[in-house]
Amino acid sequence: MADILLVEDEPAHAELVRRAFDRYGEQFRLVIAATLQEARSQVAAGRFSLIITDWRLPDGEGTELIDAHVPVVVMTSHGSERLAVDAIKAGALDYLVKSDSALMDMPHVAERALREWNHVIQRRAVEDELRLRVSDLEAVSRLSTALRTADTLEDMVARLMDETLALMNTAHGGLWLYHAVAGKLVRVAARGNSEAGFAPTIEANECIIGKSFSSSMSVAAKEFITDPNLDSRNTTIQPGWGGVCLPIHTAHETIGVLLIGVELPREITLREQNLLTTLAEIAGNAVHRTQLHEQTQKSLHRLSALRAIDQAITGSMDMRLSLSILTEQARTQLNVDAVSVLTLDSNGQMLEYCIGRGFDTKFAARTRLRLGEGYAGVAALERRPIFAPDLSVTGSATGRHELSTSEFFRAYYVVPLIAKGHVKGVLEIFHRSPLQPEPDWVNFLEALAGQAAIAIENAELFETIQRSNTELIMAYDATIEGWSRALDLRDHETEGHTQRVTDITIRLARAVGVPEEALIHIHRGALLHDIGKMGVPDNILLKPGPLTDEEWVSMRKHPQYAYEMLYPIHYLRPALDIPYCHHERMDGSGYPRGIKGDGIPLAARIFSIVDVWDALRSDRPYRAAWSDEKIKEYITGRAATHFDRDVVSVFMALIQ
Ligand code: C2E
Ligand code: SIN
Ligand code: SIN
Ligand code: SIN
Ligand code: FE
Ligand code: FE
Numbered sequence: 001m002a003d004i005l006l007v008e009d010e011p012a013h014a015e016l017v018r019r020a021f022d023r024y025g026e027q028f029r030l031v032i033a034a035t036l037q038e039a040r041s042q043v044a045a046g047r048f049s050l051i052i053t054d055w056r057l058p059d060g061e062g063t064e065l066i067d068a069h070v071p072v073v074v075m076t077s078h079g080s081e082r083l084a085v086d087a088i089k090a091g092a093l094d095y096l097v098k099s100d101s102a103l104m105d106m107p108h109v110a111e112r113a114l115r116e117w118n119h120v121i122q123r124r125a126v127e128d129e130l131r132l133r134v135s136d137l138e139a140v141s142r143l144s145t146a147l148r149t150a151d152t153l154e155d156m157v158a159r160l161m162d163e164t165l166a167l168m169n170t171a172h173g174g175l176w177l178y179h180a181v182a183g184k185l186v187r188v189a190a191r192g193n194s195e196a197g198f199a200p201t202i203e204a205n206e207c208i209i210g211k212s213f214s215s216s217m218s219v220a221a222k223e224f225i226t227d228p229n230l231d232s233r234n235t236t237i238q239p240g241w242g243g244v245c246l247p248i249h250t251a252h253e254t255i256g257v258l259l260i261g262v263e264l265p266r267e268i269t270l271r272e273q274n275l276l277t278t279l280a281e282i283a284g285n286a287v288h289r290t291q292l293h294e295q296t297q298k299s300l301h302r303l304s305a306l307r308a309i310d311q312a313i314t315g316s317m318d319m320r321l322s323l324s325i326l327t328e329q330a331r332t333q334l335n336v337d338a339v340s341v342l343t344l345d346s347n348g349q350m351l352e353y354c355i356g357r358g359f360d361t362k363f364a365a366r367t368r369l370r371l372g373e374g375y376a377g378v379a380a381l382e383r384r385p386i387f388a389p390d391l392s393v394t395g396s397a398t399g400r401h402e403l404s405t406s407e408f409f410r411a412y413y414v415v416p417l418i419a420k421g422h423v424k425g426v427l428e429i430f431h432r433s434p435l436q437p438e439p440d441w442v443n444f445l446e447a448l449a450g451q452a453a454i455a456i457e458n459a460e461l462f463e464t465i466q467r468s469n470t471e472l473i474m475a476y477d478a479t480i481e482g483w484s485r486a487l488d489l490r491d492h493e494t495e496g497h498t499q500r501v502t503d504i505t506i507r508l509a510r511a512v513g514v515p516e517e518a519l520i521h522i523h524r525g526a527l528l529h530d531i532g533k534m535g536v537p538d539n540i541l542l543k544p545g546p547l548t549d550e551e552w553v554s555m556r557k558h559p560q561y562a563y564e565m566l567y568p569i570h571y572l573r574p575a576l577d578i579p580y581c582h583h584e585r586m587d588g589s590g591y592p593r594g595i596k597g598d599g600i601p602l603a604a605r606i607f608s609i610v611d612v613w614d615a616l617r618s619d620r621p622y623r624a625a626w627s628d629e630k631i632k633e634y635i636t637g638r639a640a641t642h643f644d645r646d647v648v649s650v651f652m653a654l655i656q
Helices: 011-024 035-045 083-087 100-104 105-148 153-168 193-197 206-215 270-315 319-334 374-380 393-396 439-492 497-512 516-527 531-535 551-555 558-566 570-575 577-581 601-616 627-638 644-653
Strands: 003-007 029-035 050-054 071-074 093-097 170-181 184-191 199-205 217-220 240-251 254-263 338-344 350-359 368-370 386-388 411-419 420-432
Touching: 003 011, 003 035, 003 105, 003 240, 003 601, 011 100, 011 105, 029 035, 035 050, 035 071, 035 601, 071 083, 071 105, 083 093, 083 206, 093 105, 093 531, 100 105, 105 153, 105 270, 153 170, 153 184, 153 254, 153 270, 170 206, 170 240, 170 386, 184 206, 184 254, 193 254, 199 206, 206 217, 206 240, 240 270, 254 270, 270 319, 270 439, 319 338, 319 350, 319 420, 319 439, 350 374, 368 374, 374 386, 374 393, 374 411, 374 420, 393 411, 393 439, 420 439, 439 497, 439 516, 439 531, 439 570, 497 516, 497 601, 497 644, 516 570, 516 577, 516 601, 531 558, 558 570, 558 577, 570 577, 577 601, 601 627, 601 644, 627 644
Parallel strands: 003 029, 003 050, 050 071, 071 093
Antiparallel strands: 170 184, 170 254, 184 199, 217 240, 240 254, 338 350, 338 420, 350 368, 386 411, 411 420
8 A cells, every 4th residue: 555645725726636545445545744844744753755846835935845755746836837847856756737628637647757757767777777887897997907007016006005995985804825835825005904903824724714725715704803704813803894805816726815804883785795806806817917927027137147157157157246146146136135156175175155145243254154054054064955934033043143133134044165075165045034945936046056056166276277277388388498409409508598589579679669478478488499400410510610591491381380389289380470480581581481571470570680680699510609780780781681670770789
């Protein structure tokens, strides 16, 4: 039965309507009010399905009764249809023009009006639903956009949290992601009550959050504190708020839980839960994508870090430079506060600080640990990495308590550096907050340790090669001097001819401007200049008289012999110019090749002057020594034809 309120000040009209309804039957119950005031108190007292009112009432206008929740039909008199239109605009459901027949037909009007009102209500519900869906879609789209532009997981998580809370119009929420190595849910965001209420790390099936995670289902609680799903362990939860936990999944797995809380008496509606489920889905995909992206980025960075270190090691024999690049890369790529390398001393007993990054004090640089002492010493002795997650408990076990008391390091990781089966030292990682090393992180650390070991090994190898090279060269040079002395003796040269021409050649070369680094080769070349005479038979070499043409052929082969003897010795190759070319002449009349001018190596042009000068000062089996005057004339006379004119003038000034 529908209650209908008729507001009619004209008793005759009211009577007509009453009779009409009476005849109509039980379907309607009619209440009549004669004034606006009376109508208002009736409306306040009961719920009417329909109000039919005169437009004009003694104490006001019927349109004042119009309200969104009850349909109102307004009656006007003839000639005032314009008012009826205004009434409709003001929200009246319908109007009718008063006449006796209209009044008597009122039950049909009421019936029609109620039917129409039903439609209005349904339409409104649909509109409301549409509005909500649009606003949900907007929320979803806003969140998607926000998450898409986030670069890092951290950034994304913050946006997810803030957007979701703004959307839900609440201040309380948190996000936990599952950390595979720790085997726990780790809080990555917390707002409002959630911060103090729920623990930062939660076991995978602990309390309402863990239950949502392990079941992969939403779990709602009207009030957290009284919810049976809440473990007694979570005693910090305040009363007066409840909410819902939503699992966050990727395509393959559940990766975390989103908690949204509201203060009582509010409860999260089903519609809100549905929306949150959608948001959690978006979040799952975004988190997954960001994690993948971060992992890829990390792998790429780490790969290029390894390449850079490789290049540093192969490109430089400077171990400190290689390790300096390595420790810097370690610090950045492993995202830790400090890194150091300790190397084992030559006795293999002491680990000593070699290089470090990120230390605030000088304590680390003073590190000296015996094998077996502290974590580093044990790592080196037992050839295994050691991880100390919390130095506040085991700080002194680094063997350097200052590293926890003054540098405030919390976590520590040490890896032995092993190359070709030998321990070279250790790589140490320090962090001022806890570390939860993931397999990737550990792999990279181990790769770095391998590189560091190679860098140290290379440096040692290089040092050894350098040392043995130096020793070899010293041995060679001693041999060369021995040869040249033997040659002098065989040639019956005056004692010290070779040594003398060598000394003077060096002085002349310096005076001519030959660079210092070339002098060592000139030195060796001069000492060996007539080494080729070893191939000249004694009867020719030691002949007391002039040589025959045939003998000259043999004698003139001595530079070629020198070339053949010395060329195979790598380190003497740069010294060949003098032994091979010291009998060439500027005009091309020399031997063995008859080369000319600048085509003759400068070292040979320098040397030949000194050689002839010294030869002529000495007695030979075939002639006596010449006078200095005669020698000078001889050489000066052959400047330009035999000798280099410029070098001759420098030489003349030198022997002055
Ligand atoms: P060496 O005795 O060491 O002489 C080196 C160069 O000094 C000679 O190259 C030549 O340019 C100059 N020189 C030495 N002694 C004389 C000299 O008495 N007169 C002149 N004008 N120049 C002299 P060279 O001529 O190509 O000779 C190469 C080597 O042949 C000499 O080395 C020496 O071992 C040998 N040799 C040269 N002439 C004779 C000779 O008459 N009898 C013998 N037994 N050996 C000779
Ligand atoms: C070094 O330590 O010898 C290299 C310089 C640096 O630390 O960058
Ligand atoms: C230790 O190595 O455990 C003691 C040494 C220290 O605390 O410095
Ligand atoms: C990192 O991998 O970059 C940080 C260390 C960790 O939490 O595993
Ligand atoms: Fe010679
Ligand atoms: Fe000579």
